[in-house]
Amino acid sequence: MKTFITVIALCFVTGCAMLEKVADYGAKANDEAVRDSKFILCKAASIGAILREFDTKEEAKGWIQICLGDEKTPFIITEAVD
8 A cells, every 4th residue: 555655646746747848938938939930920020010010100110119119110110001
């Protein structure tokens, strides 16, 4: 009986450690995905694609804040024309 309890306790302890490793790996993968998407959004996309996607003043300001910071404005922000 003591052996059984010891085995069960060992499974619980190693299982928790494994879950921590899985959670850490998942967090690192998500961090990398965010960095990759920011690169694509800020550096790889054409200006035409950016203007079509972020076609309102608020969306354009969001893109500027994410990619350039608050003070820089690479183009004039106007309201979209439908």
